[in-house]
Amino acid sequence: xxxxxxxxxxxxxxxxxxxxxxxxxxxxxxxxxxxxxxxxxxxxxxxxxxxxxxxxxxxxxxxxxxxxxxxxxxxxxxxxxxxxxxxxxxxxxxxxxxxxxxxxxxxxxxxxxxxxxxxxxxxxxxxxxxxxxxxxxxxxxxxxxxxxxxxxxxxxxxxxxxxxxxxxxxxxxxxxxxxxxxxxxxxxxxxxxxxxxxxxxxxxxxxxxxxxxxxxxxxxxxxxxxxxxxxxxxxxxxxxxxxxxxxxxxxxxxxxxxxxxxxxxxxxxxxxxxxxxxxxxxxxxxxxxxxxxxxxxxxxxxxxxxxxxxxxxxxxxxxxxxxxxxxxxxxxxxxxxxxxxxxxxxxxxxxxxxxxx
Numbered sequence: 001x002x003x004x005x006x007x008x009x010x011x012x013x014x015x016x017x018x019x020x021x022x023x024x025x026x027x028x029x030x031x032x033x034x035x036x037x038x039x040x041x042x043x044x045x046x047x048x049x050x051x052x053x054x055x056x057x058x059x060x061x062x063x064x065x066x067x068x069x070x071x072x073x074x075x076x077x078x079x080x081x082x083x084x085x086x087x088x089x090x091x092x093x094x095x096x097x098x099x100x101x102x103x104x105x106x107x108x109x110x111x112x113x114x115x116x117x118x119x120x121x122x123x124x125x126x127x128x129x130x131x132x133x134x135x136x137x138x139x140x141x142x143x144x145x146x147x148x149x150x151x152x153x154x155x156x157x158x159x160x161x162x163x164x165x166x167x168x169x170x171x172x173x174x175x176x177x178x179x180x181x182x183x184x185x186x187x188x189x190x191x192x193x194x195x196x197x198x199x200x201x202x203x204x205x206x207x208x209x210x211x212x213x214x215x216x217x218x219x220x221x222x223x224x225x226x227x228x229x230x231x232x233x234x235x236x237x238x239x240x241x242x243x244x245x246x247x248x249x250x251x252x253x254x255x256x257x258x259x260x261x262x263x264x265x266x267x268x269x270x271x272x273x274x275x276x277x278x279x280x281x282x283x284x285x286x287x288x289x290x291x292x293x294x295x296x297x298x299x300x301x302x303x304x305x306x307x308x309x310x311x312x313x314x315x316x317x318x319x320x321x322x323x324x325x326x327x328x329x330x331x332x333x334x335x336x337x338x339x340x341x342x343x344x345x346x347x348x349x350x351x352x353x354x355x356x357x
Contacts (some may be wrong), residue, residue, distance in 0.1 A: 001040075002023075003024055003027055004040050004044060006020035006021075007043060007047035007048065008047055010024070010048070010053065011047050014051035014052070016053060021053055025057050027127070031125055032060035032064030032067075033061060033079060035125075036080065036122070037077075037079075038068065038077060039077070041061055041064065045061045045062065077331055078122070079123060079125075080123050082123050082124065083120055083122055083123050083124065083137075084122045084132065084133045084136060085337050085338070085341070087139075087140045089341050090103055090106040090143075091136060091139050091143070091345075092342070093106075093344075094140065094143035095348040095349065096345075096348040097348070100144050103140070103144050104144060104145075104146065107141055107146065107148075108148070110152065111141070111148050113137075114137070114152050118155035118156055120133040121133060131163050131172055131173075132225070134159050135190040136186065137153075138156040138157060138160070138190040139193055142190075154194070154195075157190070157195060157200060160187050161199070164203055164206070165177075167179055168206030168208075169181075169183075169207060170184045179210060180222075181211060181221045181222055181224060181236065182225050182226070182231065182235050184207050184239075185207075185232070185235035186239075187207060188204050188207040188208060189239055189242045192246075193242070201246060204242075204246065207239075208240075208247045209251075211236055211239060215236075218258075219257075219258030219259050219260070219263075219265075220232070220233060221236055223326075224326070225325065225326055226324045226325060226326060227325075227326055228273075228283065228285060228286040228324045229276075230263070230266070230286045230287075230293060233262055233290075234293040234296075238293070240252050240255055256297055259297065260300060263304065266290075267308075268280065268282050270282050271308055271310055272287035272290075273287050275322060282311060283324070284312070284317075284321050287308055287315075287346075288342040288346035291305065291308040291309060291346040291349065291350055294350075295352065296349065296353075305353070309346075309350050312343055312347060315343075317343060321336075
Protein backbone atom coordinates (compact mmCIF):
# COMPACT_ATOMS: atom_id res chain seq x y z
CA UNK A 1 0.00 0.00 0.00
CA UNK A 2 2.78 2.47 0.86
CA UNK A 3 4.37 1.85 -2.55
CA UNK A 4 1.09 2.49 -4.38
CA UNK A 5 0.55 5.68 -2.36
CA UNK A 6 4.08 6.83 -3.16
CA UNK A 7 3.45 6.20 -6.87
CA UNK A 8 0.15 8.08 -6.75
CA UNK A 9 1.86 11.05 -5.09
CA UNK A 10 4.28 11.16 -8.04
CA UNK A 11 1.37 11.92 -10.37
CA UNK A 12 0.84 15.18 -8.47
CA UNK A 13 4.48 16.17 -8.10
CA UNK A 14 6.70 14.31 -10.55
CA UNK A 15 10.40 14.90 -10.01
CA UNK A 16 13.41 12.73 -10.84
CA UNK A 17 14.80 13.58 -7.38
CA UNK A 18 11.62 12.75 -5.45
CA UNK A 19 12.02 10.49 -2.38
CA UNK A 20 8.83 8.73 -3.48
CA UNK A 21 10.39 7.88 -6.84
CA UNK A 22 13.49 6.55 -5.12
CA UNK A 23 11.32 4.42 -2.81
CA UNK A 24 9.33 2.96 -5.70
CA UNK A 25 12.30 2.25 -7.96
CA UNK A 26 14.42 0.62 -5.25
CA UNK A 27 11.47 -1.56 -4.17
CA UNK A 28 11.10 -3.17 -7.59
CA UNK A 29 11.93 -6.85 -7.17
CA UNK A 30 14.18 -9.12 -9.19
CA UNK A 31 11.18 -10.32 -11.22
CA UNK A 32 10.30 -6.79 -12.34
CA UNK A 33 7.18 -6.37 -10.22
CA UNK A 34 6.44 -4.96 -6.80
CA UNK A 35 5.90 -7.37 -3.89
CA UNK A 36 4.76 -10.05 -6.36
CA UNK A 37 1.43 -8.22 -6.40
CA UNK A 38 -0.12 -7.63 -9.82
CA UNK A 39 -2.58 -4.91 -8.80
CA UNK A 40 0.15 -2.92 -7.04
CA UNK A 41 2.47 -3.43 -10.00
CA UNK A 42 -0.09 -2.21 -12.53
CA UNK A 43 -0.95 0.87 -10.44
CA UNK A 44 2.72 1.75 -10.06
CA UNK A 45 3.38 1.26 -13.78
CA UNK A 46 0.45 3.52 -14.70
CA UNK A 47 1.73 6.23 -12.37
CA UNK A 48 5.33 6.03 -13.59
CA UNK A 49 4.21 6.03 -17.21
CA UNK A 50 2.01 9.06 -16.67
CA UNK A 51 4.92 10.92 -15.09
CA UNK A 52 7.40 9.83 -17.74
CA UNK A 53 9.81 8.70 -15.02
CA UNK A 54 11.95 5.60 -14.47
CA UNK A 55 11.54 4.27 -18.00
CA UNK A 56 13.81 1.30 -17.31
CA UNK A 57 11.67 0.30 -14.32
CA UNK A 58 8.55 0.64 -16.46
CA UNK A 59 10.04 -1.61 -19.14
CA UNK A 60 10.95 -4.26 -16.57
CA UNK A 61 7.50 -3.99 -14.99
CA UNK A 62 5.69 -4.39 -18.30
CA UNK A 63 7.82 -7.45 -19.08
CA UNK A 64 6.88 -8.92 -15.70
CA UNK A 65 3.15 -8.42 -16.30
CA UNK A 66 3.34 -9.90 -19.78
CA UNK A 67 5.22 -12.91 -18.44
CA UNK A 68 2.44 -13.84 -16.01
CA UNK A 69 -0.50 -13.50 -18.43
CA UNK A 70 -2.19 -16.91 -18.56
CA UNK A 71 -3.01 -18.84 -21.74
CA UNK A 72 -6.67 -17.88 -21.36
CA UNK A 73 -5.70 -14.20 -21.26
CA UNK A 74 -6.21 -13.60 -17.55
CA UNK A 75 -3.74 -12.15 -15.06
CA UNK A 76 -3.28 -13.65 -11.59
CA UNK A 77 -3.83 -11.59 -8.47
CA UNK A 78 -0.32 -12.35 -7.18
CA UNK A 79 2.68 -13.98 -8.84
CA UNK A 80 2.58 -16.88 -6.39
CA UNK A 81 2.50 -17.52 -2.65
CA UNK A 82 5.02 -20.33 -2.59
CA UNK A 83 6.54 -19.48 0.78
CA UNK A 84 3.21 -19.60 2.59
CA UNK A 85 2.02 -22.71 0.78
CA UNK A 86 5.33 -24.46 1.51
CA UNK A 87 5.07 -23.73 5.23
CA UNK A 88 1.42 -24.79 5.29
CA UNK A 89 2.12 -28.02 3.41
CA UNK A 90 5.07 -28.79 5.68
CA UNK A 91 2.93 -28.32 8.76
CA UNK A 92 0.23 -30.60 7.33
CA UNK A 93 2.85 -33.28 6.64
CA UNK A 94 4.19 -32.93 10.17
CA UNK A 95 0.66 -33.29 11.57
CA UNK A 96 0.27 -36.41 9.43
CA UNK A 97 3.29 -37.96 11.10
CA UNK A 98 6.07 -37.29 8.59
CA UNK A 99 9.36 -37.42 10.46
CA UNK A 100 11.40 -34.23 11.12
CA UNK A 101 14.21 -35.67 9.01
CA UNK A 102 11.95 -35.83 5.95
CA UNK A 103 11.11 -32.15 6.42
CA UNK A 104 14.69 -30.86 6.57
CA UNK A 105 14.74 -29.66 2.95
CA UNK A 106 11.52 -27.76 3.57
CA UNK A 107 12.98 -26.29 6.77
CA UNK A 108 16.10 -25.13 4.91
CA UNK A 109 13.92 -23.50 2.25
CA UNK A 110 11.98 -21.62 4.94
CA UNK A 111 15.16 -20.53 6.72
CA UNK A 112 16.51 -19.08 3.46
CA UNK A 113 13.22 -17.27 2.89
CA UNK A 114 13.27 -15.52 6.28
CA UNK A 115 13.51 -11.72 6.10
CA UNK A 116 15.89 -9.53 8.08
CA UNK A 117 13.20 -8.52 10.61
CA UNK A 118 12.60 -12.17 11.57
CA UNK A 119 9.35 -12.54 9.69
CA UNK A 120 8.36 -14.11 6.40
CA UNK A 121 6.62 -12.75 3.31
CA UNK A 122 4.26 -14.85 1.22
CA UNK A 123 6.67 -15.45 -1.69
CA UNK A 124 10.25 -14.98 -2.83
CA UNK A 125 10.95 -11.33 -3.62
CA UNK A 126 8.28 -10.05 -1.21
CA UNK A 127 9.90 -7.74 1.35
CA UNK A 128 6.84 -7.13 3.54
CA UNK A 129 6.77 -9.70 6.33
CA UNK A 130 3.39 -10.59 7.81
CA UNK A 131 1.99 -12.41 10.83
CA UNK A 132 0.25 -15.11 8.80
CA UNK A 133 3.33 -16.38 6.97
CA UNK A 134 5.46 -15.97 10.08
CA UNK A 135 3.14 -17.94 12.35
CA UNK A 136 2.87 -20.82 9.86
CA UNK A 137 6.64 -20.81 9.29
CA UNK A 138 7.42 -20.85 13.01
CA UNK A 139 4.95 -23.68 13.57
CA UNK A 140 6.66 -25.73 10.86
CA UNK A 141 10.22 -25.03 12.02
CA UNK A 142 9.36 -26.11 15.55
CA UNK A 143 8.52 -29.53 14.10
CA UNK A 144 11.97 -29.73 12.53
CA UNK A 145 15.28 -30.44 14.19
CA UNK A 146 18.47 -28.43 13.83
CA UNK A 147 20.11 -25.28 15.14
CA UNK A 148 19.23 -23.24 12.06
CA UNK A 149 15.51 -24.05 12.31
CA UNK A 150 15.48 -23.26 16.05
CA UNK A 151 17.24 -19.95 15.48
CA UNK A 152 14.84 -18.96 12.70
CA UNK A 153 11.80 -19.91 14.80
CA UNK A 154 13.07 -17.81 17.71
CA UNK A 155 13.48 -14.78 15.44
CA UNK A 156 9.98 -15.37 14.10
CA UNK A 157 8.60 -15.32 17.63
CA UNK A 158 10.31 -11.97 18.19
CA UNK A 159 8.69 -10.61 15.04
CA UNK A 160 5.23 -11.71 16.19
CA UNK A 161 5.68 -10.20 19.65
CA UNK A 162 6.57 -6.85 18.09
CA UNK A 163 3.44 -7.01 15.92
CA UNK A 164 0.91 -7.72 18.71
CA UNK A 165 -1.64 -4.96 19.19
CA UNK A 166 -2.51 -3.33 22.49
CA UNK A 167 -5.87 -5.16 22.48
CA UNK A 168 -4.03 -8.49 22.51
CA UNK A 169 -4.89 -9.44 18.95
CA UNK A 170 -2.61 -9.62 15.93
CA UNK A 171 -2.97 -7.75 12.64
CA UNK A 172 -1.64 -9.20 9.42
CA UNK A 173 0.91 -6.61 8.38
CA UNK A 174 1.40 -3.62 10.67
CA UNK A 175 1.05 -3.12 14.41
CA UNK A 176 -1.89 -0.78 14.99
CA UNK A 177 -3.96 -2.12 12.10
CA UNK A 178 -7.16 -3.92 13.14
CA UNK A 179 -6.59 -7.27 14.85
CA UNK A 180 -7.85 -10.32 12.96
CA UNK A 181 -9.29 -13.55 14.32
CA UNK A 182 -7.62 -16.04 12.00
CA UNK A 183 -4.22 -14.36 12.28
CA UNK A 184 -4.43 -14.05 16.06
CA UNK A 185 -5.33 -17.71 16.45
CA UNK A 186 -2.40 -18.77 14.25
CA UNK A 187 0.02 -16.55 16.18
CA UNK A 188 -1.25 -17.90 19.50
CA UNK A 189 -0.63 -21.49 18.40
CA UNK A 190 2.84 -20.67 17.11
CA UNK A 191 3.78 -18.85 20.31
CA UNK A 192 2.52 -21.67 22.52
CA UNK A 193 4.43 -24.24 20.50
CA UNK A 194 7.62 -22.20 20.40
CA UNK A 195 8.33 -21.20 23.96
CA UNK A 196 7.32 -21.33 27.60
CA UNK A 197 9.03 -18.01 28.26
CA UNK A 198 6.79 -15.87 30.51
CA UNK A 199 6.74 -13.04 27.97
CA UNK A 200 5.54 -15.38 25.24
CA UNK A 201 2.95 -16.97 27.52
CA UNK A 202 1.58 -13.56 28.50
CA UNK A 203 1.30 -12.63 24.82
CA UNK A 204 -0.61 -15.86 24.13
CA UNK A 205 -2.99 -15.24 27.03
CA UNK A 206 -3.71 -11.72 25.81
CA UNK A 207 -4.33 -13.11 22.34
CA UNK A 208 -6.77 -15.66 23.72
CA UNK A 209 -8.68 -13.02 25.68
CA UNK A 210 -9.11 -10.98 22.54
CA UNK A 211 -10.17 -14.01 20.50
CA UNK A 212 -12.83 -14.96 23.04
CA UNK A 213 -14.28 -11.46 22.84
CA UNK A 214 -14.82 -11.73 19.08
CA UNK A 215 -17.20 -14.70 19.06
CA UNK A 216 -20.66 -14.12 17.61
CA UNK A 217 -23.84 -15.17 19.39
CA UNK A 218 -24.21 -18.14 17.03
CA UNK A 219 -20.72 -19.38 17.94
CA UNK A 220 -19.05 -18.25 14.72
CA UNK A 221 -16.40 -15.60 14.13
CA UNK A 222 -15.71 -12.87 11.55
CA UNK A 223 -14.46 -14.22 8.23
CA UNK A 224 -11.36 -12.43 7.00
CA UNK A 225 -8.98 -14.35 4.72
CA UNK A 226 -11.43 -17.04 3.63
CA UNK A 227 -14.99 -16.95 2.37
CA UNK A 228 -15.77 -20.02 4.48
CA UNK A 229 -17.36 -19.32 7.88
CA UNK A 230 -15.74 -22.54 9.13
CA UNK A 231 -12.21 -21.23 8.53
CA UNK A 232 -11.97 -18.87 11.55
CA UNK A 233 -13.82 -21.42 13.70
CA UNK A 234 -11.17 -24.01 12.87
CA UNK A 235 -8.36 -21.70 13.91
CA UNK A 236 -10.07 -20.68 17.14
CA UNK A 237 -10.78 -24.32 18.08
CA UNK A 238 -7.14 -25.19 17.55
CA UNK A 239 -6.04 -22.10 19.50
CA UNK A 240 -8.32 -23.14 22.38
CA UNK A 241 -6.63 -26.52 22.45
CA UNK A 242 -3.19 -24.86 22.46
CA UNK A 243 -3.91 -22.42 25.29
CA UNK A 244 -5.16 -25.26 27.50
CA UNK A 245 -4.96 -24.60 31.22
CA UNK A 246 -3.25 -21.23 30.79
CA UNK A 247 -6.61 -19.55 30.24
CA UNK A 248 -9.83 -19.48 32.22
CA UNK A 249 -11.44 -22.92 31.94
CA UNK A 250 -14.90 -21.37 31.83
CA UNK A 251 -13.95 -19.05 28.98
CA UNK A 252 -12.36 -21.85 26.98
CA UNK A 253 -15.42 -24.01 27.58
CA UNK A 254 -17.80 -21.21 26.56
CA UNK A 255 -15.89 -20.54 23.32
CA UNK A 256 -15.53 -24.20 22.33
CA UNK A 257 -19.16 -24.96 23.11
CA UNK A 258 -20.15 -22.05 20.91
CA UNK A 259 -17.92 -23.36 18.11
CA UNK A 260 -19.45 -26.82 18.47
CA UNK A 261 -22.95 -25.36 18.25
CA UNK A 262 -22.02 -23.36 15.17
CA UNK A 263 -20.59 -26.42 13.40
CA UNK A 264 -23.68 -28.45 14.27
CA UNK A 265 -26.04 -25.75 12.99
CA UNK A 266 -24.22 -25.33 9.68
CA UNK A 267 -23.61 -29.02 8.81
CA UNK A 268 -25.45 -30.39 5.79
CA UNK A 269 -27.14 -33.75 5.44
CA UNK A 270 -24.45 -35.13 3.10
CA UNK A 271 -21.88 -34.88 5.89
CA UNK A 272 -20.15 -31.74 4.66
CA UNK A 273 -20.29 -28.00 5.23
CA UNK A 274 -21.07 -25.16 2.77
CA UNK A 275 -18.72 -22.42 1.63
CA UNK A 276 -21.34 -19.74 2.34
CA UNK A 277 -24.12 -19.48 4.88
CA UNK A 278 -27.34 -20.66 3.31
CA UNK A 279 -25.75 -22.79 0.57
CA UNK A 280 -27.30 -26.23 0.23
CA UNK A 281 -24.26 -27.99 -1.24
CA UNK A 282 -21.13 -28.97 0.66
CA UNK A 283 -17.68 -27.63 -0.15
CA UNK A 284 -14.54 -29.72 0.19
CA UNK A 285 -12.44 -26.99 1.82
CA UNK A 286 -15.18 -25.90 4.22
CA UNK A 287 -15.63 -29.53 5.21
CA UNK A 288 -11.89 -29.95 5.80
CA UNK A 289 -11.89 -26.84 8.01
CA UNK A 290 -14.88 -28.15 9.96
CA UNK A 291 -13.36 -31.60 10.48
CA UNK A 292 -10.15 -30.00 11.80
CA UNK A 293 -12.21 -27.80 14.09
CA UNK A 294 -14.21 -30.75 15.46
CA UNK A 295 -11.05 -32.79 15.99
CA UNK A 296 -9.62 -30.00 18.17
CA UNK A 297 -12.65 -29.93 20.49
CA UNK A 298 -12.55 -31.89 23.76
CA UNK A 299 -15.92 -33.58 23.19
CA UNK A 300 -17.06 -33.15 19.59
CA UNK A 301 -20.12 -34.73 18.05
CA UNK A 302 -18.78 -38.08 16.87
CA UNK A 303 -21.59 -38.30 14.35
CA UNK A 304 -20.57 -35.00 12.74
CA UNK A 305 -16.89 -35.89 12.84
CA UNK A 306 -17.42 -39.30 11.26
CA UNK A 307 -19.71 -37.88 8.59
CA UNK A 308 -17.17 -35.17 7.78
CA UNK A 309 -14.33 -37.68 7.49
CA UNK A 310 -16.44 -39.89 5.23
CA UNK A 311 -17.25 -36.90 3.04
CA UNK A 312 -13.54 -36.10 2.66
CA UNK A 313 -12.69 -39.71 1.89
CA UNK A 314 -15.38 -39.93 -0.79
CA UNK A 315 -14.68 -36.55 -2.40
CA UNK A 316 -12.94 -36.39 -5.76
CA UNK A 317 -9.74 -34.54 -4.89
CA UNK A 318 -9.00 -33.86 -8.56
CA UNK A 319 -12.29 -32.06 -9.19
CA UNK A 320 -12.37 -28.28 -9.43
CA UNK A 321 -13.28 -26.59 -6.14
CA UNK A 322 -14.74 -23.11 -5.86
CA UNK A 323 -11.95 -20.90 -4.47
CA UNK A 324 -12.38 -19.45 -1.00
CA UNK A 325 -9.22 -17.39 -0.49
CA UNK A 326 -9.83 -13.70 0.14
CA UNK A 327 -7.31 -10.98 0.37
CA UNK A 328 -6.99 -8.26 0.47
CA UNK A 329 -10.74 -8.21 0.58
CA UNK A 330 -12.91 -8.47 -1.47
CA UNK A 331 -10.77 -10.22 -4.11
CA UNK A 332 -11.26 -13.98 -4.40
CA UNK A 333 -8.39 -16.00 -5.81
CA UNK A 334 -7.75 -19.67 -6.42
CA UNK A 335 -4.88 -21.62 -4.85
CA UNK A 336 -5.49 -25.21 -6.01
CA UNK A 337 -2.75 -26.63 -3.76
CA UNK A 338 -4.83 -25.74 -0.70
CA UNK A 339 -7.35 -28.50 -1.44
CA UNK A 340 -4.96 -31.45 -0.87
CA UNK A 341 -3.15 -29.62 1.93
CA UNK A 342 -6.22 -28.89 4.05
CA UNK A 343 -7.76 -32.25 3.21
CA UNK A 344 -4.61 -34.02 4.44
CA UNK A 345 -4.49 -31.82 7.53
CA UNK A 346 -8.12 -32.58 8.38
CA UNK A 347 -7.58 -36.32 8.07
CA UNK A 348 -4.45 -36.07 10.21
CA UNK A 349 -6.29 -34.08 12.88
CA UNK A 350 -9.16 -36.58 12.90
CA UNK A 351 -6.67 -39.43 13.25
CA UNK A 352 -4.94 -37.60 16.10
CA UNK A 353 -8.29 -37.18 17.84
CA UNK A 354 -8.87 -40.91 17.49
CA UNK A 355 -5.56 -41.63 19.19
CA UNK A 356 -6.42 -39.26 22.05
CA UNK A 357 -9.65 -41.12 22.72
